[in-house]
Amino acid sequence: GENVEQHPSTLSVQEGDSAVIKCTYSDSASNYFPWYKQELGKRPQLIIDIRSNVGEKKDQRIAVTLNKTAKHFSLHITETQPEDSAVYFCAASSGLTGGFKTIFGAGTRLFVKA
Amino acid sequence: ETGVTQSPTHLIKTRGQQVTLRCSSQSGHNTVSWYQQALGQGPQFIFQYYREEENGRGNFPPRFSGLQFPNYSSELNVNALELDDSALYLCASTFLPGQGAHGYTFGSGTRLTVV
Numbered sequence: 001g002e003n004v005e006q007h008p009s010t011l012s013v014q015e016g017d018s019a020v021i022k023c024t025y026s027d028s029a030s031n032y033f034p035w036y037k038q039e040l041g042k043r044p045q046l047i048i049d050i051r052s053n054v055g056e057k058k059d060q061r062i063a064v065t066l067n068k069t070a071k072h073f074s075l076h077i078t079e080t081q082p083e084d085s086a087v088y089f090c091a092a093s094s095g096l097t098g099g100f101k102t103i104f105g106a107g108t109r110l111f112v113k114a
Numbered sequence: 115e116t117g118v119t120q121s122p123t124h125l126i127k128t129r130g131q132q133v134t135l136r137c138s139s140q141s142g143h144n145t146v147s148w149y150q151q152a153l154g155q156g157p158q159f160i161f162q163y164y165r166e167e168e169n170g171r172g173n174f175p176p177r178f179s180g181l182q183f184p185n186y187s188s189e190l191n192v193n194a195l196e197l198d199d200s201a202l203y204l205c206a207s208t209f210l211p212g213q214g215a216h217g218y219t220f221g222s223g224t225r226l227t228v229v
Contacts, residue, residue, distance in 0.1 A: 006156075034217040034218070036217075036218075036220075042222070043204070043220040043221060043222050043223060044157070044204070044218075044220045045220070046217035046218065046219075049217050089156050089157070101159060101162065101170040101172070102147065102159065102218065103159060104149075104156040104157045104158075104159075105156055106155055106156045107154075107155070107156045
């Protein structure tokens, strides 16, 4: 079945450094790739997304890249801040408009040390 | 109320019992997906409802069932509860089909404990 693998499971960086989280997906029909941030005890919140016809997207300190051929996509956070500490989930969606089935990775716990 | 709301927030049930969880979708959204999130893990897709019909299902047994109502709210029903069903159940809404994919808006979840 469909699968999304996410690495690393835990990531610790110094404030101001960059953080990179990588994901791979198995379903070649996937066409939409969102990223969610979940703070402790809170709901997941969409932070950025990318569609299959785009290779890169940036929003301030956050950027995502997509390699459809290799079925890889990554999240890049620059100039990390303590408030970036949270669990980050990648996801892959397939279907007519990407909403049919969204499969999540297992998550990356990011610690940003002040 | 424009966000996704779930009820109840916490629930304790006994093994073998049945449970119903409820979700009101965000205003303007017509699609609801349900996820099970065990502690320290990613959300696992249970199923999605669109136009009051199941629109995709993950690897969950038939004792997990659902409904969507004309106002796009939804219920998740779990029969014959097992200890492993203890988890956070998340409801997420979005709009389909739209002009492209849209991310989910999640509710705060229902924490189910089966004893």
